[in-house]
Amino acid sequence: MTDLTRADLEARDLADPLRAYRSFFELREGLIYLDGNSLGVLPHGVAERVADVVCREWGCDLITSWNKNDWMGLAPRIGAKLARLIGAAPGEVIAADSTSINIFKLLTAALKLRPSRRVILSEKGNFPTDLYMAQGLIDLLGGTYELRLVEDGADLSGALDQDVAVVMLTQVDYRTGRMLDMAATTQAAHQTGALVLWDLAHSAGAFPVDLNGSDADFAVGCGYKYLNGGPGAAAFLYVAERLQDAINPALSGWLGHEAPFAFDGDYRPAPGIARHLVGTPPVLSFAAFDQALSVFDTVDMGLVREKSKALSDLFIQLVESRCAGHGLTLASPRDAAQRGSQVSFGSDNGYPIMQALIAQDVIGDFRAPNLMRFGFTPLYIGYADIWDAVERLRIILETCAWDTEAFKQRSAVT
Numbered sequence: 001m002t003d004l005t006r007a008d009l010e011a012r013d014l015a016d017p018l019r020a021y022r023s024f025f026e027l028r029e030g031l032i033y034l035d036g037n038s039l040g041v042l043p044h045g046v047a048e049r050v051a052d053v054v055c056r057e058w059g060c061d062l063i064t065s066w067n068k069n070d071w072m073g074l075a076p077r078i079g080a081k082l083a084r085l086i087g088a089a090p091g092e093v094i095a096a097d098s099t100s101i102n103i104f105k106l107l108t109a110a111l112k113l114r115p116s117r118r119v120i121l122s123e124k125g126n127f128p129t130d131l132y133m134a135q136g137l138i139d140l141l142g143g144t145y146e147l148r149l150v151e152d153g154a155d156l157s158g159a160l161d162q163d164v165a166v167v168m169l170t171q172v173d174y175r176t177g178r179m180l181d182m183a184a185t186t187q188a189a190h191q192t193g194a195l196v197l198w199d200l201a202h203s204a205g206a207f208p209v210d211l212n213g214s215d216a217d218f219a220v221g222c223g224y225k226y227l228n229g230g231p232g233a234a235a236f237l238y239v240a241e242r243l244q245d246a247i248n249p250a251l252s253g254w255l256g257h258e259a260p261f262a263f264d265g266d267y268r269p270a271p272g273i274a275r276h277l278v279g280t281p282p283v284l285s286f287a288a289f290d291q292a293l294s295v296f297d298t299v300d301m302g303l304v305r306e307k308s309k310a311l312s313d314l315f316i317q318l319v320e321s322r323c324a325g326h327g328l329t330l331a332s333p334r335d336a337a338q339r340g341s342q343v344s345f346g347s348d349n350g351y352p353i354m355q356a357l358i359a360q361d362v363i364g365d366f367r368a369p370n371l372m373r374f375g376f377t378p379l380y381i382g383y384a385d386i387w388d389a390v391e392r393l394r395i396i397l398e399t400c401a402w403d404t405e406a407f408k409q410r411s412a413v414t
């Protein structure tokens with residue numbers, strides 16, 4: 001394996017069953033985009049669809065579009081497309097709001113379903129917004145509730161007791177890519193009577209997720225990462241069918257009402273998943289998201305997973321062999337079965353090295369305190385791309401091209 005050449009990888013690209021998907025995306029020649037875990041690439045057809053919604057649906061059809069162009073149907077239609085990717089039934093998923101807001105909605109739902117329990121259980125290193133939303137909710141509820149945090153990756157059994165109402169976990173850690181066993185964790189929580197809320201921000205569109213097969217209760221996730229829904233795309237939420245009727249939403253907005261256009265003074269929740277809608281849908285943004293998801297119509301997520309593991313294993317192997325001696329240390333699980341679709345390397349100079357890489361058209365990102373993060377999106381990244389990315393990294397390290405003031409200036413978004 002160590003005498004692997006670029007030609008070997010070109011041959012692997014030619015034999016790749018997902019090879020054709022690269023042409024579905026707008027991707028400039030020479031750019032190696034290893035940040036689809038943070039902002040997915042623009043699929044072809046999205047710009048045209050958005051232009052059509054602006055010019056024809058809004059510009060000409062105006063308000064008749066709510067019916068004529070089924071603007072109200074966008075949220076459940078996007079939900080149904082997502083359902084296949086995350087192992088849910090079409091009526092269990094809906095596009096709405098942001099991930100943060102959906103966390104709030106489903107945490108409140110979980111607490112109301114377990115009224116005698118007072119604890120939200122999570123990990124210390126969970127994504128900050130997940131923790132912040134729980135903290136704000138507990139503050140609102142007035143002090144009898146508790147956010148109980150365990151060390152990352154710790155066995156939850158020591159912290160799961162009869163007080164835990166809901167376990168809130170992100171399946172794939174945003175820094176290291178470590179992946180949790182959804183089925184086993186859900187089962188352990190259920191055994192103590194707790195519900196589970198999964199954050200799929202780094203799962204949906206990255207590999208096959210099996211919410212129903214894991215007996216998951218609740219889930220949320222982002223539209224703009226692996227799903228390519230565009231900057232600030234709407235998020236989604238999932239509620240298992242068996243729980244849906246029992247939930248009276250805390251954010252009881254008019255679009256989650258049984259009959260919004262009855263303009264009734266009293267809230268009555270809509271049937272099923274639609275009660276989790278709050279206000280008027282962002283039609284332009286939904287149109288982009290809906291169109292972007294059509295890329296996945298024919299995608300075999302099992303093949304995506306296989307290639308994702310192969311790309312990330314290859315990346316680790318090449319970085320460790322070709323960039324040895326420059327202080328990069330693997331911060332992700334070495335076993336691909338325990339990783340999502342990203343790999344992180346720690347380095348004291350991680351920030352300027354990443355800036356130097358970006359200047360060489362290899363885009364990844366940096367996460368404090370020292371992680372260089374690389375996302376692998378098998379629909380538009382090939383094996384030879386991995387070779388080229390590591391070669392550019394090797395040259396930057398060997399020439400110390402990163403060691404300039406310009407690359408050390410931190411921007412607001414890293």
Ligand SMILES: *Cc1c(COP(=O)(O)O)cnc(C)c1O
Binds near residue numbers: 127199201222
């Ligand atoms: C990206 C991400 C979010 C983002 O939430 P927004 O409300 O869309 O800003 C939430 N949780 C996790 C785990 C994430 O990685």
